[in-house]
Amino acid sequence: MAGNTRTGTGNDTVDTTTTISGLPIKPLYEPADLSGFDYERDLGRPGEFPFTRGVYPTMYRGRRWTMREFSGFGTAEQTNARFKYLISEGETGLSTAFDFPTLLGYDSDHPMALGEVGKLGVAIDSLRDMEILFDGIPLDQVTTSMTINAPAAILWAMYLVVAEKQGVPWDKVGGTIQNDILKEYIAQNTYVFPPEPSMRLIVDTFEFGTKHVPKWNTISVSGYHIREAGSTAVQELAFTLADGMEYVRWGIARGLDVDAFAPRLSFFFNAHNEFFEEIAKYRAARRIWAHVMRDEFGAKNARSWLCRFHTQTAGVSLTAQQPENNVVRVTLQALAAVLGGTQSLHTNSMDEALALPSEKAVRIALRTQQIIADESGVANTIDPLAGSYFVEALTNQMEAGAKDYFRRIDELGGVIPAIEKQFFQREIAEAAYRYQREVQAGRRVIVGVNRYQVDEPISIPLLQVDEAVQEAQIKRVQEVRRTRDNTEVRSRLAALRDAARGSGNLMYPILEAVRAYATLGEIMDTLREVFGEYHAPPVF
Amino acid sequence: MERKIRVLVAKPGLDSHDRGAKVVARALRDAGMEVIYTGLRQTPDQIAEAALQEDVDVVGISILSGAHRVLVPRIVERLRELGLSDVLVVVGGIIPPDDVPFLLERGVAAVFGPGSSTADIVAFIEEYVQKVRA
Incomplete structure (x- = not known):
């Protein structure tokens, strides 16, 4: 293939001229790559428009990111125990994974739930399970993120009733529901209702949250799953922000004041392997969102301009082969998220290409964050890569790529028509297939998979969720x-x-x-x- | 002319992860096979019925939800009941190593986990079908 350089010790031709997403990169960046660069206009100080350098003036000096390990398996009792374990090990926020029947709104005794109960997350059938899930966890002292979409309003209602029963007023309750149905149609597939009523439910939560639960993030507009499904970094950025804009339009169409609900919109991005591309993606996301909210939607409250986001390291990058190597991958990905200014972070466990995380594996994942936060010193200076010719040029490139997609989506009539025309789904499937072929051709290296393989049995202890969970549930x-x-x-x-x-x-x-x-x-x-x-x- | 190899790519249960299924489906099609994709949320009965209706040589089950120990054996049993004992059944997805022998004992011919090459999957299917047709 033209433009490729031969590297390494084998006969493989590794592509060193593009990022993992196929974005062309140069061997060296110089001042000419940033011609016209204007510090005030393009970056601004942290906490100031357009927030390229970060959403808060003091960033991690003021407060560390929230360490939030996505957890859930088996029954509410088992997951409650995992929550308490993680808190005792220094986790600073909870994050709940629900099983497939819960995600799709089936009770555990529904025929479609067969074999799935408690497998990929915790099973929640009623308020009773939710009471057990948060038993002994004071909901005014911890924030909880819930990865729930089609039934988000219902799970949120359960959480609020648990708070009520604990005597915690709703204005003291903080957390996030994912509640992002658009990316379900685009990539993650746990949709239930058609787009229109789904959007209505989401706007209902915006309205309700603004009135009654002011500290709750009523949506987490998610690129994570778009990326996991195979998109490029630019597609993740573009599709996520396009979804975000669609939610804002629906909120405004309901008659809500944009400055009343927009400050509670939050985002969720992936942290993949290509280190600098990821950092550029986060920086571009903040800049694009600030402009869109201020200039296109006329938001006047500075909090409406902030792209606050959670990050999870890329599950799809984990290998089943030599799984211990995943600790290193996760470290690099987490570092990118921190250098990119994330507000909270989930680090994957090394065993997740094989099963849900064991207690020891999730502890190492949490320790990875703690080492980055407390040992490496990287959190002590805000946006340390600003001004790098490469990082700024790449940030501009990401922004331009996203805007190009915004135009294409507009031409298709907007996000929902584009979903119905399978636009996003095809773009993502195409990118996933291209990547697979690149790996098989040796143009992309996956250590332990297409290079440096060893022939040894996998010997790490794995978590098992047994079938008795379904019966108990x-x-x-x-x-x-x-x-x-x-x-x-x-x-x-x-x-x-x-x-x-x-x-x-x-x-x-x-x-x-x-x-x-x-x-x-x-x-x-x-x-x-x-x-x-x-x-x-x-x-x- | 010999009939093209026909493959049903199936997603049983509530699992929503379809990246692998779609990539494999495309790779098999590019290798000259006729590929039918069931789409998501299929019961074991629906999958076996589709295999019968579509007259396939191979059923490729993609499962990342952890429900493989329950759902995969049901698909295999149902295929047998429909007289499709010589349909090749292969599984891909997140399968803990200890569960692989369990699936193989129940009639699955091979399990392709994360990192598998689509070229290997193509080769495995071609070899099997040649043997059956010989």
Whole structure:
């Protein structure tokens, strides 16, 4: 292939002229690469427009990023124990992984839940499970992130009722629901309802949060899963911010004041292998978002201009082969996220190409963050790479690439029409396939996979979630259905059905249904009845 | 002319991770096979039924949800019940090493985990189909 250089010890032709995303890079950057660069205009001071250097004036000197390990498996009891373990080891925020039946709004005894209960996250069927999940964890002293999308409003309602029962007022409760349905259609696939009612539910949470739970991030607009599905860095950046803009449009269309809800929008990015490209991506994201919010949406509150984000290291970059090497990969990825100014961080565990993390593996992942934070010194100076010819040029390149995609999405009629035309899905599948071929041709190196292989059995202890979890969970949900006031449940669900047919905010009837111990599946079925379900064509 | 190899790429259960399934489906198509992709959220019965209807030589199951110990054996059993015992069943995804023998004992011909080369998958399928057709 033209432009490639032969490197290394083997016969492989490794591509050193482009990033992992295919962005062309030069061997050397000089002042000419930054012609027209204007410090005040392009960067500004940290905490000042356009926030390229960071969203807060003091960044990590003021406060470290939140160390938040995504956890969830088995029953609520098992995950509660993992939460407490992580807190005792120095974790500073909680992050909940739900199992597939929960993500898709099925109770554990639904036929589609067979084999899936508690496997990839914790199983939550009703308020009862949520009470157990946060038992002994004061919700005014920890913030919780919940990776939940189609049923986000319901899980959030459960969390708020648990807070209520702990005696914690809602204005003291902080955390995040992912609540980003657009990227589900684009990449992650845990959608349930069609786009329009899904967007309505999301705007309902914006409105409700603004009024009642002011410290809650009502959405985490996510590029993480777009990247995991195979996108490039530029696609991740562009599609995520395009989604963010779509949510803002829907909020404004509802009649909400942009400055009332925009400060509670947050973002979530991937930290992949290509070190500098990732840092440039985060910096570009802040700059683009600040301009979009101020100049296109007319937001006047400076907090509306901030692209605050969580970062997770790239799950897809982990190898099953020589899994200990993943600790090193995660370290580099986490370092990129910190140098890029993330507000919170999840570091993956070395065993995640094989199973959910074992206790020891997740502790090493947390220690990785603690070593970066407390030993390396990198957190003591804000945006230390600013002014680097390379990093600034790459930041500009990322921004230009994203804006190019914004134009293409506009030409397709906006985000939802582009989803319906399979635009994002095809772009991502194309990039994923291209990368796979590059790896197989030896143009991209994966240590231990296409280079430096060893022939040895994998010998690290793995976490197992046994089938007894499903039985225990079925027993519990059936007991809840038996012991609650079923007349009240029926009337709450009927009220929700009526509200869904109308146009009122659904958070209120959802809260009432949750309080009566209506199950997640029952609430979701009620909404399915009114909204219908979304089916994507199986294209590849 | 010999019939092209027909492959059903299937996503059982609620698993939403489809990157691997799509990449493998494309690689098999580029290798000259006819590929049918079930899409997401398929029950074992639906997958076996699709294998019958589409008259495939191979069923490729992609699963990253941890439900493989329950769902994969059901697919294999259902294929047998439908008289499709000589359909090759291969599995890809996140499968802990200890579960590989479990799946092989239940009629899966091979498990392709993370880092597998699509060229290896193509070669494995071609070799099997040649043997069956010989």
